[in-house]
Amino acid sequence: MPIIVKDYTWSQTNSKIHIRVPLNPVSHEKVDLFPTDKYIKANFSPFLFEVFLLHDVDIKKSKCLVKEDLIILDLVKTEEIEWECLEKELTKADKMKIRQEMIEKCQAQAQQESEDRKIKKSQLDRFTVQQAMEIDSQQHNLMDSRRDAERKKAMDELEGWRVDHVENNNRICAPPPKETNGVQITELPPSEDETDDEENKKELVEEKKEFTVSAAPVNKPTPTTRKPAKTPVKSEYVEKKKQETAKRVLPKLRQTMSLEVKHTPRTFPTPSRESTADEEAAWLKNITLARRATGFVSEDLRPEEQDPQWCKIKGDEFFKNGNFLGAISAYTHGISLSDKLPSLYANRSATHFALGNFNKCLNDCSTALDLMKPPCESNRRSRAKCIARRAAALARLGYLNKAIDEMKAAGKLLPDDETIKKDIHDMERAWEQNPDSD
Incomplete structure (x- = not known):
């Protein structure tokens, strides 16, 4: 059974109530204090101090100090009036009712504060995820813009090279027409057979020419002399290689099969080549630490x-x-x-x-x-x-x-x-x- 403390002292001003409760010889680490607007209780086993205040006080603005041998309570009055005494005269039933009301009120207040903290934490978590997703989106857009710029630059350079190459080929393949004694000579481009056969290109020295008379009529056309075409020289080595190629047996075609590709699982939607691994690892570490701060994590436990x-x-x-x-x-x-x-x-x-x-x-x-x-x-x-x-x-x-x-x-x-x-x-x-x- 607890021992009720009666040797406390109190004083008052127009706005405050000062209460002094002795603690000897109990250590202040064992003091269990329960202050409310109407009822104050201090339990330091085996002693018990409780008081049912005459009027209400503002407990949020009040102060409590626990020293080695003393509890100091500075209570702020809700109304600046002088109290005739510190405690009400109540029956046992009234005391029980006030205790129960204060306990229910404190429990409801604690539950409301807990719900508010949960809502605030949920909002902060949602804001953190949104910010992380926005940063990832910005980095992805930056990478896309840089890649598109490099692609456009390479395509422009390739197009410029292609235009220059075509112009050079046109200049080589279409030389200016030549004139000889009133006769205009036009050189024809090489035929497809001649372009395909490299040996014929080397052996043919002169190309076929077509003569068109564009000047005044001439009685006797100037005869054209053609050199005989050279016969190609056969090579034993080339003939041998051709025979080996003809006799070569090719391997069978490969059979078609299905290949299953498994990608490494990733937490972030961006590919690994476009992600910053260090920043992702730091983010995942912070999330894991936050989960562990709230309780056990199943993957951290042994069987x-x-x-x-x-x-x-x-x-x-x-x-x-x-x-x-x-x-x-x-x-x-x-x-x-x-x-x-x-x-x-x-x-x-x-x-x-x-x-x-x-x-x-x-x-x-x-x-x-x-x-x-x-x-x-x-x-x-x-x-x-x-x-x-x-x-x-x-x-x-x-x-x-x-x-x-x-x-x-x-x-x-x-x-x-x-x-x-x-x-x-x-x-x-x-x-x-x-x-x-x-």
Whole structure:
């Protein structure tokens, strides 16, 4: 049962209330403070300080300072009036009602803040992805423009070379006409047969010419003399090669087959040759770190870490070594894998109780008891432990009447347990000394 602190002091001004609560000999690291507009509670085991304020205060503008031996509360009044006393005169039912209202109000406010943070985080993530996609699009457009410019430049150079080559060929193939004694001589271009056969080109010295008379008529045309064409010289080596080529047996044609091409999987839509690998690796690393900051990542876990029973054993080891936060992480990961094991909730409730998280301890105990159905002899001891732990958490929260009922229920399941009998006796004595504790 907690000891109610009565030796506190308070003072006031027109706009503020100053409260001084002694802490000796408790360390300030163990102080659990719950301030609201109407109700203020400070729990530093085994002591408890709570006050139901006469008027409302602005808790957002108020200040709290925890020193080695003192708690200092500077509360800002909502109205600048002088208070006759610090605390209201309330009945036990009124106190219970105000406590419940403040708890529900704080829970609703915390839930709303959590939802706002989730919405803001989602908006930031969406903005980050949009910016990354925009940067990728800009880089892709820049690469396309540079590639098109280089292609156009190369095509212009090729077109210029082609035009110059055609003009040179025309000048070579069409020489200017010659005139001899009034006779115009026009040279004909070589025939297709002559162009195909390189040996005939070398052997033919003179080309066929056509004479057209364009001047005054002449009585006797000038005779034209032609040199006889040279006979081609045969080469034994060339004839031998031709025979070998004629006798050569060509290999069979290849059979048609289908070839499957698999591309390397990529996170980004751009090809690897057009991407900046360093920037992509940095972006992927930042995304992975952000995912790991919010919890476990499945690809980072070993196969045995995917077993909820293994998570329970690991959490038990952490609990025995005093690493309560590690134990809670192990139990929570096991629950995410399978939420049907009551032992995970029961052991996590014990860890929350050791850390002083009594509300979370109550929730886990209730969930574990819901999963231990139907009640039987094999889970009788486990149910008794969960009920006793829930009774202890209720006592720490100040609900002694409910805690006594819970502890008696645990005693019915384990009638020979001396620890439960002693706890029932201590709670009943505490209730007799201070019946208004809950």
